Amino acid sequence: MxxxxxxxxxxxxxxxxxxxxxxxxxxxxxxxxxALTPGIAAKAADxxxxxxxxEAFEKVPLKMEVNGKAHSLMVEPRSTxxxxxxEQLDLTGTKKGCDYGxxxxxxxHVDGHRVNSCLTxxxxxxxxxxxxxxxxxxxxxxxxxxxxxLKHDGxxxxxxxxxxxxxxxxxxxxxxxxxxxxxxxxxxxNICRCGAYPNIVNAIQEVKGGGFVV
Amino acid sequence: MKQFQYLRAASQQEALTAIAKPGTKIxxxxxxxxxLMKRGVTAPDKLVDITHLPxxxxxxxxxxxxxxxxxxxxxxSENSLVVQKQPLLAMALKAGxxxxxxxxxxxxxNMMQCTxxxxxxxxxxxxxxxxxxxxxxxxEGYNRMHAIFGASDHCIAVHPSDMCVGLAxxxxxxxxxxxxxxxxxxxxxxHRLPGDHPETDNTLAPGELILGVEIPDNHFAKNSYYLKVxxxxxxxxxxxxxxxALEISGGTIKQARLAMGGVAxxxxxxxxxxxxxxxxxxxEENFKHAAEIATQGAKAxxxxxxxxxxxxxxxAEALKHAAGMA
Numbered sequence: 001m002x003x004x005x006x007x008x009x010x011x012x013x014x015x016x017x018x019x020x021x022x023x024x025x026x027x028x029x030x031x032x033x034x035a036l037t038p039g040i041a042a043k044a045a046d047x048x049x050x051x052x053x054x055e056a057f058e059k060v061p062l063k064m065e066v067n068g069k070a071h072s073l074m075v076e077p078r079s080t081x082x083x084x085x086x087e088q089l090d091l092t093g094t095k096k097g098c099d100y101g102x103x104x105x106x107x108x109h110v111d112g113h114r115v116n117s118c119l120t121x122x123x124x125x126x127x128x129x130x131x132x133x134x135x136x137x138x139x140x141x142x143x144x145x146x147x148x149x150l151k152h153d154g155x156x157x158x159x160x161x162x163x164x165x166x167x168x169x170x171x172x173x174x175x176x177x178x179x180x181x182x183x184x185x186x187x188x189x190n191i192c193r194c195g196a197y198p199n200i201v202n203a204i205q206e207v208k209g210g211g212f213v214v
Numbered sequence: 215m216k217q218f219q220y221l222r223a224a225s226q227q228e229a230l231t232a233i234a235k236p237g238t239k240i241x242x243x244x245x246x247x248x249x250l251m252k253r254g255v256t257a258p259d260k261l262v263d264i265t266h267l268p269x270x271x272x273x274x275x276x277x278x279x280x281x282x283x284x285x286x287x288x289x290x291s292e293n294s295l296v297v298q299k300q301p302l303l304a305m306a307l308k309a310g311x312x313x314x315x316x317x318x319x320x321x322x323x324n325m326m327q328c329t330x331x332x333x334x335x336x337x338x339x340x341x342x343x344x345x346x347x348x349x350x351x352x353x354e355g356y357n358r359m360h361a362i363f364g365a366s367d368h369c370i371a372v373h374p375s376d377m378c379v380g381l382a383x384x385x386x387x388x389x390x391x392x393x394x395x396x397x398x399x400x401x402x403x404x405h406r407l408p409g410d411h412p413e414t415d416n417t418l419a420p421g422e423l424i425l426g427v428e429i430p431d432n433h434f435a436k437n438s439y440y441l442k443v444x445x446x447x448x449x450x451x452x453x454x455x456x457x458x459a460l461e462i463s464g465g466t467i468k469q470a471r472l473a474m475g476g477v478a479x480x481x482x483x484x485x486x487x488x489x490x491x492x493x494x495x496x497x498e499e500n501f502k503h504a505a506e507i508a509t510q511g512a513k514a515x516x517x518x519x520x521x522x523x524x525x526x527x528x529x530a531e532a533l534k535h536a537a538g539m540a
Contacts, residue, residue, distance in 0.1 A: 060220055077220035077261065080248070100249050101315060113288075113317045119248045120318065121241070123220055124263055167314065174313070188448035189312025 064125050066091065067135030075122045082106045082117035085132060093133040093162045097191075104190035107163035107170075108132050114170035116189075133162035136169070144212035145169050148203035156194035164190045168204045169214045177208040216257040223264050226423070230392065232262045234421045240264055242284060243318040245311070246327040254337050255328075255344055269322075269425060272296065278430040283322030283423075287377065288313065290321060300429050302459050305440035306380030312449045322424035325378055325388065325404060328415065329371035329479075330451050331360070342368045343412040350412075358517040359451065362509075362525065363478040369412030370515060373405055373480050374451050380440060382481035383457035383473035386429045392422035401427070405480030412479075434459035434471065439535035442475075443528055452476035454525050456532035460496065467491045467500075472508065472533075477525060484508040487529070496537040498530070505529035 059074040066089060075084055082099075085091045085108070097105030099118045106118040109131040136143035145165050148154070155161040167190045171177050176186035183201050192200065207214060223229035232238055237259035241247055250256045269282040272293050279299055281290055290296055291307035311319060333339045333351030340349035352360055352370050360370040378401065386401040405416045418424070438459040444450040455475035461468040470491040472484040487508035494500045505526035514522050534540040 058217060058219075076217065078215045078217055078251075100252065101245055104312065104314060107314055114314045115318050116245070116314045119245050119315075121220075121244060121248065121261075123222075124241070124244070124265065126222075170313070176313075185448050186313050189314045 060123055062122055062126050064122075064127070065129045067131060073122075077121065077123050079122045080118055081108070081110075081120040081122045081125055081130070084122040085117065085130075091132050091134050095159055095162055097160065097163070102191070103160070103163075104167060105160050105163040107166040107190065109166060109170065112173070114167055131166075133166060136165070143169070143214070144207050144210065145172075145203065145214060148206045149200070152199045152203040152206065153196070154200045154203040155192075155196050160190060160192045160194075164192065164200055168200070168207070171204060172208050172214045177204055180205070215251050216254075218251075218258055219260040221260060221262050222266060223262050224266065226267055226391070229262055229264050229267065230421065230423055232260070233423065234393070235260070236420075238262060240326075240423070242320040242323045243286070243315075244323075245315050245319045246323065250328060250335075253335055255335060264423070265320075271426075274299070275428070278428050280426055280428050281321055282426045284320045285426075286317060287311070287319040287321070287324060288316040291316065299431070299435060300380075300384060301435055302384060302438035302440055302457055303377070303380045303429065305438075306376045306455075306457060309440055309442040309452075309455065310376035321377070321427060324375055325424065325427075326416070326418075327375060330374045331371035332356070334371060343371060343408070343415075346411075346413045353515070356517055357515040359453070359476070360515060360518050361478050362512040362514055362518060362521045363474075363482050364407040365479065365513070366408045366410070366412065368410060369408035369479065371408070371412070372476055372478060373415070374475075375481070376440070376442060376452065376455060376475055378405065379455055379457045379473045379475035379481045381427060381429065382483055383459055383471040384429050384432065384434070385471070386427050388427050389425045390418060390422045391425055392419055396425070398428075401481070402483050408479045415479075432459070433461040433469070437462050437536045437538065439532050441528055441532040441535060443524060454521055454528050456528045458529070458532040458536040460491070460533070460536050462496050462537060465495055467494050467496055470504075472504075472529065474508075474525065474529070477512075477521065484529070486510075491533075496539070498534060498539065501530045501533035501537075502526075504533070 060077055062073045062075045064071055082096055085094050094108055095105040097103035101116045101119045106116055107114050108117045111128050145168050167187055171186045177183050180201055183204050221232055233240055239258040239261055241261045241263050242265055269284040271282045272285055273280045274295055287307050291304045297304050331352055333341045334343050339351040342350050350369055361372050381401045388399045388404045390397055440457050442455040443453050452475045454477055457473045459471040470488040472487050474482040487504040490504045490507050508529050509526045512522055
């Protein structure tokens with residue numbers, strides 16, 4: 001991994017020599033052809049070994065803190081924060097709904113602000129702090145918003161719930177939970193197909209009214 | 215999504231050098247670009263991340279308000295200078311997208327976003343904007359969301375921004391820089407009509423970078439309003455929207471600014487209607503008259519004829535709100 005890092009030069013310049021994937025594939029294909037007998041070379045091509053080598057080469061370093069824990073990863077630039085959380089860090093609480101920024105199921109906090117992780121490139125979160133639904137509870141003690149969603153039945157199927165809860169916490173922190181219309185407006189980025197909206201609003205109003213520190 | 219190279223620009227110069235190469239695109243908030251890349255509508259070889267450049271400031275100058283290209287939509291909409299001096303812009307921003315998206319989207323990125331025409335996004339469909347020469351799927355298709363002003367035989371898409379409608383009404387100027395140095399583009403001339411080249415959304419030259427936007431000081435703060443009419447109450451693109459700003463003195467309109475969203479390939483300023491309002495009393499009758507003038511020459515397609523009635527009604531309604539009569 002350290003050697004791979006070294007290939008990318010200074011932190012801000014990921015690819016100083018303009019080594020495109022194509023150039024790399026050509027070079028590695030040439031090496032393969034020279035080094036291997038035709039039969040083995042064909043087999044290597046079948047197994048997409050060039051692709052696999054190129055993928056590893058093209059990964060870029062990503063350092064971020066997730067739920068208080070520091071992570072140092074190698075990721076493809078095209079990987080979204082959502083996919084990295086779910087596939088590389090096994091934090092599957094954050095849900096993939098539409099994957100196009102239209103539903104809010106993927107909502108997480110980056111440096112304390114709610115964002116759609118499906119439209120966030122992981123590499124752009126470098127050096128930042130991410131909080132997911134797994135980071136809200138303190139051990140076995142649920143966050144007040146999680147308790148309120150349970151108490152008010154703020155979900156049916158539950159798929160949108162992690163995003164709803166992350167958004168609900170942000171809604172109070174931003175100071176936009178002062179009335180039902182305001183809560184509805186500032187929760188509009190989270191769609192609930194089951195239609196649990198009235199109960200979600202009730203849960204948020206209870207947490208807001210209860211003076212909990214969120 | 216096609217693989218690409220990623221460069222985190224450490225300086226404006228580094229960003230300008232990088233974007234001079236074809237196949238390179240700038241990324242800031244990414245709320246539209248990542249979406250487009252996932253769908254294969256665009257596939258850049260290289261992305262230049264400009265979010266580390268110092269272009270986030272919101273500053274009052276001698277003549278107006280300067281807002282940096284990287285200021286977040288959420289930050290601008292809550293900024294005290296903006297709320298106090300240009301409340302119309304704050305209203306327009308809050309009408310757009312969702313709180314999460316506004317936390318990511320930047321002022322420059324908002325200007326650069328693409329139409330949400332479904333035929334542009336569906337790569338199995340013809341679209342002159344996505345692939346020049348293939349035809350327009352919307353023209354004979356489901357064109358409920360489409361233009362009633364300034365469309366061409368090649369494209370009837372609309373620009374989706376709310377922020378830009380507010381900025382167009384407020385005579386904002388976009389400041390850009392490139393190889394030839396800085397230049398200033400009035401917001402009303404930043405986006406263009408489709409004409410024969412619907413693939414070109416705006417007048418930003420290749421290799422240019424948006425630095426920010428300036429709104430000249432005005433006397434509209436007391437009497438301005440942004441009305442957005444959409445299929446649901448929030449988090450949806452406009453069927454039509456209206457930015458209305460009035461300067462009223464003793465019941466008489468001294469100055470008027472009107473712009474519409476959801477009706478054209480660019481934020482649509484209503485210059486003739488503005489002229490018709492100046493010197494008139496702020497009455498519902500005069501607002502309706504101006505709305506009629508504004509929508510003369512509008513042309514509908516099979517599924518968006520409702521906009522021919524919705525547009526003037528929305529203009530009159532927005533003016534009533536702006537004048538404090540609603």
